[in-house]
Amino acid sequence: MEYPAAVRDAFFHPRHHGPLAGGRNCRGTAGDSGAGERVEFEARIRDGRIDAIAFRAYGSPWVIAACERLAAALTGAAVATARACEPSALAAELSLPPEKRSSLLTVQDALRNCLVDWDTTQPVGGPPGRP
Amino acid sequence: MIYLDHAASTPLDPQVAESMAAVMRDPALQANPSSSHAPGRAARACIEAARSAVATLAGATPAGVVFTSGATEANNLGIIGTARFRAVRGRHLVTSAAEHASVREACRCLEREGWAVTWLECGRDGLVDPAAVAAAIRPDTTLVSLMAVNNETGVVQDIEALGALCRQRDVPLHVDAVQAAGREPIDMRREQVDLLSLSAHKFGGPRGVGALVLDTDRVARIQPLYHGGAQERGLRPGTLPTHQLHGMGVAAAIASARLPLDPPRIAALRTRLEERLLAVSGVRLNGHATRRACHIANVTVAGVEGESLQLALEEIAVSAGSACDSGNDDPSPVLMLLGLDREAARSSVRFSLGVSTTAEEIDRAAAVFEHAVSHLRRLAPAA
Numbered sequence: 001m002e003y004p005a006a007v008r009d010a011f012f013h014p015r016h017h018g019p020l021a022g023g024r025n026c027r028g029t030a031g032d033s034g035a036g037e038r039v040e041f042e043a044r045i046r047d048g049r050i051d052a053i054a055f056r057a058y059g060s061p062w063v064i065a066a067c068e069r070l071a072a073a074l075t076g077a078a079v080a081t082a083r084a085c086e087p088s089a090l091a092a093e094l095s096l097p098p099e100k101r102s103s104l105l106t107v108q109d110a111l112r113n114c115l116v117d118w119d120t121t122q123p124v125g126g127p128p129g130r131p
Numbered sequence: 132m133i134y135l136d137h138a139a140s141t142p143l144d145p146q147v148a149e150s151m152a153a154v155m156r157d158p159a160l161q162a163n164p165s166s167s168h169a170p171g172r173a174a175r176a177c178i179e180a181a182r183s184a185v186a187t188l189a190g191a192t193p194a195g196v197v198f199t200s201g202a203t204e205a206n207n208l209g210i211i212g213t214a215r216f217r218a219v220r221g222r223h224l225v226t227s228a229a230e231h232a233s234v235r236e237a238c239r240c241l242e243r244e245g246w247a248v249t250w251l252e253c254g255r256d257g258l259v260d261p262a263a264v265a266a267a268i269r270p271d272t273t274l275v276s277l278m279a280v281n282n283e284t285g286v287v288q289d290i291e292a293l294g295a296l297c298r299q300r301d302v303p304l305h306v307d308a309v310q311a312a313g314r315e316p317i318d319m320r321r322e323q324v325d326l327l328s329l330s331a332h333k334f335g336g337p338r339g340v341g342a343l344v345l346d347t348d349r350v351a352r353i354q355p356l357y358h359g360g361a362q363e364r365g366l367r368p369g370t371l372p373t374h375q376l377h378g379m380g381v382a383a384a385i386a387s388a389r390l391p392l393d394p395p396r397i398a399a400l401r402t403r404l405e406e407r408l409l410a411v412s413g414v415r416l417n418g419h420a421t422r423r424a425c426h427i428a429n430v431t432v433a434g435v436e437g438e439s440l441q442l443a444l445e446e447i448a449v450s451a452g453s454a455c456d457s458g459n460d461d462p463s464p465v466l467m468l469l470g471l472d473r474e475a476a477r478s479s480v481r482f483s484l485g486v487s488t489t490a491e492e493i494d495r496a497a498a499v500f501e502h503a504v505s506h507l508r509r510l511a512p513a514a
Binding site for chain 2: 001003008011014017029033034035036037038039040056057058059060061064
C-alpha cells in the first residue's frame with residue numbers, strides 16, 4: 001500500500017510517543033490489540049493547558065500517524081480545545097482511506113478517556129480551565 | 132531493496148532472458164508453431180525441446196506435458212478437466228483447505244456444479260496426514276489434489292506416501308508442485324503422481340507460462356476447459372508462444388542441473404535468517420520445523436500489528452501471505468488452519484529466498500527486521 005508522506009513521516013519519526021517523563025499524568029486508553037488497535041494517551045496538564053501529551057499505539061500506520069498528528073496539534077492547547085477536538089478532521093489531513101476512518105474513533109475515545117482521567121483526579125471545585 | 136519474495140515470483144534468470152531474446156529476434160522462429168511449413172516446424176522444434184526439459188524437471192515423459200498460461204490455469208485444467216472427464220465414475224474430490232487459491236477455487240467451482248468435496252484439515256505443523264486422505268477417499272472419489280510444498284509456510288507434504296495410497300485406491304492424484312520445482316526433487320513416476328502443475332516464473336523462467344504434466348500411462352484424457360484449436364492435443368487450444376515456452380524450457384534445464392547445488396545453499400541462508408529472526412522475543416516459526424522446502428521462512432511476531440510491520444519492513448520485499456491472495460485485509464486462511472488467531476495471522480511475514488539471495492542480504496534483512504519489531508514495540512502500549 002502507498003502511504004502519504006505525512007503518514008510515513010509520523011510512522012517512522014514519531015515525536016510524541018510515550019511515556020511522558022515524571023509526575024502524575026492523566027491517561028486514557030481505548031481499543032483492543034486483539035481486535036487490531038489499541039491507543040493510549042498520556043498528558044501533563046498545567047493551568048488548564050496541555051503542557052505535554054504523548055501516545056502509544058498498537059495499530060496500522062494510519063492509527064500511529066493520527067495519534068502523532070493529534071498529539072502535535074494539542075501540545076500547548078487549552079483543555080477546552082482538546083475536549084472539543086474532532087479527530088475526524090485528520091481523515092482529510094492524512095488522506096485516510098474510507099475503510100480506515102473508523103480507526104479515528106479509537107483515537108478519539110483514548111483522548112476523551114485521558115481527559116476524563118484528568119477531570120476525576122482534580123480537586124473538588126474543578127480545575128482551572130474546565131468549562 | 133532486498134528481494135525476499137521468491138515464492139511469489141523469481142527474477143528471470145539472465146541466461147533465460149538472453150535465450151528468449153534470441154528466439155524473439157530469430158527470423159527462422161517467427162512462424163506459427165502449428166503450421167506445417169518449414170518455419171512452422173522450426174518453431175515447433177524449439178517448443179518440443181522445451182517440452183523435453185520440462186518433462187525432465189518433473190520426472191515425466193515429454194508427451195505428458197501440456198503447456199498452459201501458468202499454474203493457475205494448470206490447476207484449473209487438472210482439477211476441473213479431470214473431474215468432468217471422470218464424472219461418470221463419481222463426483223467426489225479430496226483436497227486440503229491449505230491449498231493455493233487456484234486449487235481451492237477450482238474445487239469450489241465444482242462444488243457449485245454439484246460435486247462433493249472433502250476439505251482436509253492439516254495439523255498445526257501444516258502436514259496433511261496420509262491416513263486422513265485414505266479415510267476421505269470414497270468409492271465415488273475421482274481425484275485427490277494436494278500440493279507438494281505449501282506456498283506460505285514451505286511445509287513439504289509426503290507426496291510419495293500420498294501417491295502410493297491413491298494408486299492403491301485407484302484414484303488419480305493431482306499435485307500442485309509450483310513451489311517444489313527447482314527446490315525439491317520431483318519424480319512423478321516414482322512418486323505415483325498422475326497430474327502435476329508447474330509455473331515457469333517460480334524457477335527462473337518467464338511469467339505467463341506453465342504446464343500441467345500428465346502421467347500419460349495413467350491419465351489418457353482430461354476434458355479441456357477451452358475450445359477452438361488442436362494445440363496441446365486439444366487439451367489446451369491456443370497458439371503456442373514460442374519464446375515463452377523456450378524460456379520455460381531453458382529455466383527448467385537450469386533448475387534440473389542445479390538441483391544438487393542451489394537448494395542446499397539456499398537452505399543454509401534460510402537457517403542463517405531464521406536464527407536471527409527467532410532470536411527476537413515473541414517471534415515464532417509457522418509450519419513444521421524441519422519438513423520445509425529450502426526457501427521459505429514464515430514467522431509470526433507477537434505484539435506487532437501486521438500492516439505496520441509491513442511498512443516498517445519496506446526495505447525488504449517480503450509478503451504477508453500469498454501474493455495471489457493479497458489485496459484484501461483478510462488474514463491468511465493457511466495460517467489460521469495452523470491455529471493462529473486473526474491478529475497473529477495478520478502479524479506474520481513470509482521471507483522467501485532464491486538463487487540470487489546473498490549472505491549480505493540475509494544479514495541486512497535480519498537487521499531491518501530486528502529494528503522494525505523494536506520500533507513498533509516501543510510505540511505500543513503495555514499489554
